[in-house]
Amino acid sequence: EFAGLFAPKPQGMNTANDWTKEMSTKGFPDLQKLYTTFGKKDNVLLVRGEHFPHNYNAVTRSAFYTFVNKHFKLGFPSPVIEKDYEPLTRDQLTVWDDKHPAPKAGDPEFERKLLKWFTEDAEKQLAAADPKVLREGIEVTIGRTYDKAGEVEWELKDKQDRGDHLEMTGTLTNKTHGEELNVDWLYPKKWNGRVVIWLDDAGKSGIQNDDVKKLIAGGSAVLGVDLLFQGGEPAKQNRIVANPREFAGYTYGYNNALFAQRTHDVLTLVSFLRNTKVGSHPSPKTVCVAAFGAQTGPIAVAALALAGEQVDLAALSTHGFRFGKVLDYRDPMFLPGGAKYRDLPGMLSLYDQKKRWVAGENEDRKPPAIDWLMK
Incomplete structure (x- = not known):
């Protein structure tokens, strides 16, 4: 291709x-x-x-x-046969001298210094760059934009009356990208027009808690979801291609990392709530995101950086996560280029500070998250 x-x-x-x-x-x-x-x-x-x-x-x-x-019409006789030549000596070829000594072969300290210089140089440029530059870099890193989130359809599988609310389970199908999400709706009978996308490290089963009950009692609908490889045995590592040679590029040169794919799933949810009409049901007036897990908190940050104004409020915890501290390319939180654009704080900076409640980043966290979401 x-x-x-x-x-x-x-x-x-x-x-x-x-x-x-x-x-x-x-x-x-x-x-x-x-x-x-x-x-x-x-x-x-x-x-x-x-x-x-x-x-x-x-x-x-x-x-x-x-x-x-x-x-190139060079005019040489055809076929062109290579002539013998006298190779240059080592001294003639070298670019190193006493003032510019050659680095030691396989010198990890030199490699660290070089990478540090690359990083510091890029960070200076990013600090002075327009946020648009940062967003475009993150869009490439995640591999999808909100505008290309896809066309999404809802299929109801089961519906149960839970007293003050209805519980509906079903599937969201992203027809554009061929992806499916198992979701669980908790829909209050006195709905106030607000939907909270609840992201949990345990998947959609994580919506069975007191905080969610408080949201429902206040009139908010809650949407739980199994992101990719949630809902069963937790994914302990990224999938890698069947190649015995240890090289991240064989996998990530051709495939999105799990972190990116889960971010795609969140974009699918937001796109569904904003763009898909389900029968005569009214569209949400307000779309919120709640994510307090060690994995789903950072995933929510990445999605918010891309979805922007489509999400009205967000409450989350980053747990102080940084892509730069992930040392294994099999780690479920590994993202190629994740640290390049000012790491997670760079992503977070693209979402309006007035619209977010964030733990783990030394930001003001009053009132409590759920009360803040219900304001």
Whole structure:
């Protein structure tokens, strides 16, 4: 797919006895069809070399010299054969001297200093940047915006009368992204038009508590949800691809982290409440978020950074969480790039301070969270 984006410009590739050896039958024929569609079939080249181990040898180099010579009209005789040359000495090649000594190979202290410099340089730029820059960076990190949250449908599975409220269980289906959420509605018979999305580390079972009862008694509906991999055995680590080589990029270069996927789920909930009409039922006047778990608190912060004005009030606890302190890429809270944009405080800064009650960040927390949400 990435190679196809370059069409119809000239493009060459080669195979060897490695993971590229099936390219002649898987991938390259599709590229040929794409280039043919543009009328440029000769602009794409595959140099087959499965009889060689993984390399970029003289045979392959010659083929690419010839390919470049043709398309750039360099005028060299074809085929272009590499000439012998005298390699430069180590002293001639080096960029290091007494004033600029070479770092030690595999020096962890040098790596720390370099990364520290990268971080401090980026933080200076972010501190002076418009919030729009911060939001766009976080949108890329999470992999979805509120505007692209998707079209959501509600399916009722069960409905029970609980005295002062109705309990309705069902499924929210995000038709755009092919995702499903099991939800539990607690809907007071004297509804005041307010809905509180209750995010809990235990999933939708977490709505069975005294705080939720207080919200219902005050007229607020409460929506509990099982985010991805909630509702059963807690996810102790992120899924990783089946590759024996320990490298985070094999997983996160192609897949969203669990933290990002759960943030997508929250965006689905907000989008549903704001945009989906269910029969003759009136739409909510006020949408709130409550999240006090060690995992769901930070997830709520990420969602609020993206949903912005769509959420009227939010009460949550971050537990002082920082992406920069997550040391294992299998950790359920790991997020590639999570610390890049001023970490969790950067996300939190994008949601109006007047609309949030936050524990864990040295912010004013009076009155108690539930009373504050009911104001």
